Amino acid sequence: MTSTSPGSAIIYTDSYPPELADGSTVALAEGATFTYQCGSAVPFQQVLVGLRATSADGGGWDGVVISYDVDGQEYELTVPTRVFMCGDETEACKEPDA
Numbered sequence: 001m002t003s004t005s006p007g008s009a010i011i012y013t014d015s016y017p018p019e020l021a022d023g024s025t026v027a028l029a030e031g032a033t034f035t036y037q038c039g040s041a042v043p044f045q046q047v048l049v050g051l052r053a054t055s056a057d058g059g060g061w062d063g064v065v066i067s068y069d070v071d072g073q074e075y076e077l078t079v080p081t082r083v084f085m086c087g088d089e090t091e092a093c094k095e096p097d098a
Helices: none
Strands: 059-070 071-085
Touching: none
Parallel strands: none
Antiparallel strands: 059 071
16 A cells, blocks of 8 residues: 555555555555555555454464565565454354463
């Protein structure tokens, strides 16, 4: 996503395509070109990762790996995260111990 306002960053949304603030656009990540440097205030670019349930089983991910290249050099960025989706057929999750 490319936006002209940092306040339009997307942390979570229930829909795709997401509702966008004026001046924001979304494009597929594959083949996208990121032109703004890290730390740029505006405009800024953000990678949106979408997850979709495909059954009532529920499930989760331990992270996301993003492959990209800069001037022909390939890199991988691993974003460790724990994302869970509850399903109709799963038991309710217990709260973690404090």
